[in-house]
Amino acid sequence: MNVFQSIAAALTPVGLLWTLLIIGVATFLHELAHYALARWQGVAVKSFSVGMGPVLVQRPWRGTEWRLSLLPIGGYVEIDGMAPEEDGQGGYRQATRGFAALPAWGKIAVLLAGPLMNLVLALGLMTATFASQGVPALDRARIESVQPDSRAEALGLRAGDVIVALNGEAIPETRTVDGQTRPGWEGLRDFLATSGPKTLTVRRDGETREVAFDWQAQVSGERQLLGIGYGPDVDDASVPVAFTTAVTTTTEAVPQILRAFGGLFARFLTLDLSRDENVSGPIGTAEIVSQAANVGFWALVQIATLLNLSLAFFNLIPIPGLDGGRILLVLVGSLRGRPLTFSQEQAINLAGFALVMLLMVFVVVRDVSRFF
Template identity: 55%
Template sequence: MNLQELVGALSGAGLLWAALIIGAVMILHEFAHYWAARAQGVQVTAFSIGWGPVLLRRTWRGTDWRVSLLPIGAYVQIDGMAPDPGEDEPPQRGYTLLPAWGKIAILLAGPLANLLLALLLLTAVNTGQGLTDVRTDRAVVGQVIAGSAAERAGVRTGDVIVRLDGQPLPNSYRVDNEDRPGYLKVRDTLSSDGRHTLTVRRGAAERTIAFQWVAFRDGARQTFGIRYGPQQTTRAVTLPQAFTEAGRTVISAVPAVLDAFARLFRSFFTLDLATDGGVVGPVGTVQVVGEAARLGPWVLVGIAAAINLSVGFFNLLPIPGLDGGRILLILVGVLRGRPLSARQEGGITLAGFAFVMLLTVFVVLRDLTRFF
């Protein structure tokens, strides 16, 4: 891919939808911090959509609401969280005077808001699209290879295979001629020469297809010539069922997300730009969102849920500079009987922020490596 193709891939609907989704995710995250602070009587001096020079501002309820030049997320300034200009220690007011649990509540509010929104978006997807049931004892033929034994036997695309030689299909599926989980490799089952049968459901009726099979011909192992995957059916669900299934999805995502972050860190520390760690940066996000927008609104909603999950879980990581890192420093202060000084916390947070920035640059470089 050349530079012109890269620019084309990252422009248009994908860029617009990515900007809207990421902007909404970050605004929600910061607004949750704002709400948690105000709920405890702590003043929020500023709430900005975007970073950099301020374009528009209005003061309301003691907060300077801003729209800034660079449309990259949002931020809040909570009274007492950081030292005043020219001071080394935070002022003894607002956030500083809160107990540890109150500070943690403010920090947790942002990631939890993203996880809650992901839960609601997944509930909407489940309600709108229904739930998909997968039967691993049946398989739908997605393709019949021209000139293959399957074509000569009369197998058709769309046939649902229910039995092989009168026996239920194995529950371990792999696709014919490929090695990826989720499909059945027919040639592994058809190891013996002679007459075999497939029982298929075509429309409302079942029929048995008989064929002669030779496992090896001219010294080469033969393939039956079909590609197929597990039978999937969609069923409508009630709102409580959709919500429950969304909750299961969020919970089951935890180990997968943590594993993806672990692989990302491993690639970062080894400077491995080639290995796909399952985490994409801004460039990859625009590409994924653009593809989702072409596939339909529910796919786009699902991607928005995934982005919220990623942002929520990432901010909970115990890295200084992130919400999880700040929570870790508060807990360290509780264990040692006194909080860290502003100088100590500032130095640790600055180091963590630098690490996150380097990690972001690494992810962008890896995204570009995928393109080129």
């Protein structure tokens, strides 16, 4: 099987369609927020495109040319006064109207609107998930599946059983591992990483029972598996509780997202092509969405939530070419009391754009290298 066959085998038509839909909606709303904040301040928007590259369909409406472009890898809005303008002598100069004429807070509002829209969308999707599926109960582990002919099946464990205590000790809501706070239910893995007598306190149909067994964590140097798939138990939640949980979950996820991006840049600088489970490229994303499509609708909603969170924080990284980099340039100009010169801003934006493009190429190459 060659590389292309391997990639095709990892993806599904339904997964690809869902990937395009999820990315398309996230991109459209991101750019729509930029558009809305610009128009709200009286700044014209020349064009609005979903997709990049050659234009497939275009239609003028309310002073803006709305486009659908060939490559489904992003989108853009062409805001008046954001790009340089011709100086009448065959060259270019810094624009003085539209976006360029806005005060610093107005420029930041336009630039910040896109990432904030993705953040709001992620919070909305997360709230809907928690309200429908329940909020995680960190002090309980629910068995989601039991492998046939496994040790777990021999012990009488079933899907739907809820583990509430390990060796008679209640599972805490959180625990600290290597300086990081982790959910208590994840401690089941460490519990099974050591040999000896074990007791699981299991709740089933409102009744509690003890499951005692002797456990060998390794046999002939190989780690033994109990044979269960598990995750946190859930509690029913109202919409306000679901929203509060979504905000808390997002806040707790920020350090993990930043560490993931930090790891990506470190791998980029060292040209490390080894697989990183925390950051996926376009092929990896489509592969994950293909798997989620086989699980069900709410699995796809969770993927859309993570994608919007990633887009929000990635765009806020202060690299010229991204929204965060443009915001940084606005702040620098405000602190200096005058904007950067045309040549300075062009050089900085060019360097930032080149860095972002190289980073994208690196992610794609690393994505494809998994199949060799």
